[in-house]
Amino acid sequence: MKNNKLLIMNGPGLSDLSNYNERGYGHLTLDIVQKKCAETCKIFGLKMDFRQTDDEAELSRFLKDGIEDFDALIINPAGYSHVSSVDYTIYSSAIKTITRQNKPVIEVHISNIFQQDVENTKPIQVPKCEVGFVSGLGIHSYDLAIRAVNKKLRKN
Amino acid sequence: MNIYVINGPNINLLGTREPEIYGKETLKSISKKCIDQGLKDGHDVKFMQSNYEGEIVEWIQNAITEKVDAIVINAAAYTHTSIAIHDALKSYSGFKIELHISNPHLRETFRHVSYISSAVDAIVAGLGPDGYSHVIELLADLQKHYKQKK
Numbered sequence: 001m002k003n004n005k006l007l008i009m010n011g012p013g014l015s016d017l018s019n020y021n022e023r024g025y026g027h028l029t030l031d032i033v034q035k036k037c038a039e040t041c042k043i044f045g046l047k048m049d050f051r052q053t054d055d056e057a058e059l060s061r062f063l064k065d066g067i068e069d070f071d072a073l074i075i076n077p078a079g080y081s082h083v084s085s086v087d088y089t090i091y092s093s094a095i096k097t098i099t100r101q102n103k104p105v106i107e108v109h110i111s112n113i114f115q116q117d118v119e120n121t122k123p124i125q126v127p128k129c130e131v132g133f134v135s136g137l138g139i140h141s142y143d144l145a146i147r148a149v150n151k152k153l154r155k156n
Numbered sequence: 157m158n159i160y161v162i163n164g165p166n167i168n169l170l171g172t173r174e175p176e177i178y179g180k181e182t183l184k185s186i187s188k189k190c191i192d193q194g195l196k197d198g199h200d201v202k203f204m205q206s207n208y209e210g211e212i213v214e215w216i217q218n219a220i221t222e223k224v225d226a227i228v229i230n231a232a233a234y235t236h237t238s239i240a241i242h243d244a245l246k247s248y249s250g251f252k253i254e255l256h257i258s259n260p261h262l263r264e265t266f267r268h269v270s271y272i273s274s275a276v277d278a279i280v281a282g283l284g285p286d287g288y289s290h291v292i293e294l295l296a297d298l299q300k301h302y303k304q305k306k
Contacts, residue, residue, distance in 0.1 A: 112276070112278055114274050114279065115274055123261040125261055125268075127262055131282060133281040134283075140294055140297060143297075144294055147294075151286050151290070152284075
């Protein structure tokens with residue numbers, strides 16, 4: 001464990017969580033999610049950088065170049081790479097690089113993505129990598145991921 | 157809270173079965189951690205494992221009649237085959253979480269289909285054996301969130 005720092009990355013569309021509020025996950029804004037993440041990180045003495053971007057290229061670039069400063073990645077890919085195979089390739093290669101460095105990676109979703117009637121909604125598959133997956137626990141998806149990352153970092 | 161933790165086929169072999177995927181921890185050890193975590197938080201955790209599909213269906217039906225508050229289910233290989241377990245879970249209205257030790261979506265393509273995912277509230281996978289106790293630890297909060305949802 002180098003600097004106890006997590007990167008919590010939120011993908012395209014997550015700046016506005018109002019559509020989740022209609023689906024019964026309580027009143028959620030990205031600020032509320034960030035605050036809850038900060039509280040949980042504080043319990044475990046972890047630092048975090050909480051980011052959101054609607055720009056897929058920016059997200060990939062940050063995963064590739066920015067990860068050096070972090071010990072783990074929690075990512076809500078949201079709309080990321082469900083359409084573009086180019087973006088998928090960049091994403092999966094970034095995730096492969098991160099997991100090869102033995103940094104825990106967990107994919108989180110606020111809702112249960114398997115209950116949605118949205119086509120192309122599926123976990124982002126990066127074969128043969130160790131990536132955790134948490135979906136459908138609302139704001140607690142992030143909470144559970146932070147707890148799991150903390151446990152993993154303390155074992156490494 | 158009353159909580160059922162239901163485990164499917166081959167999970168009794170944990171610790172010796174493909175430890176590079178599932179870890180070296182035995183089911184007995186995971187069970188103890190879940191029950192201990194439950195005791196700490198005031199939950200009554202029943203930890204079960206069966207290699208028989210019908211027995212798992214009956215346990216879910218029991219959860220309905222016993223008004224159990226939450227089910228955590230690792231249906232293992234039945235995840236990818238069992239419409240019977242899907243239907244039983246649909247009939248259960250408490251809080252339900254699908255759990256896997258590894259992440260099935262990153263493994264063989266025959267594990268990419270889950271009949272369980274669309275019948276549960278949430279999915280937790282790939283967090284290793286610790287996934288169980290993490291879920292139990294959060295269940296009280298999660299149930300509140302679920303009640304908001306209803």
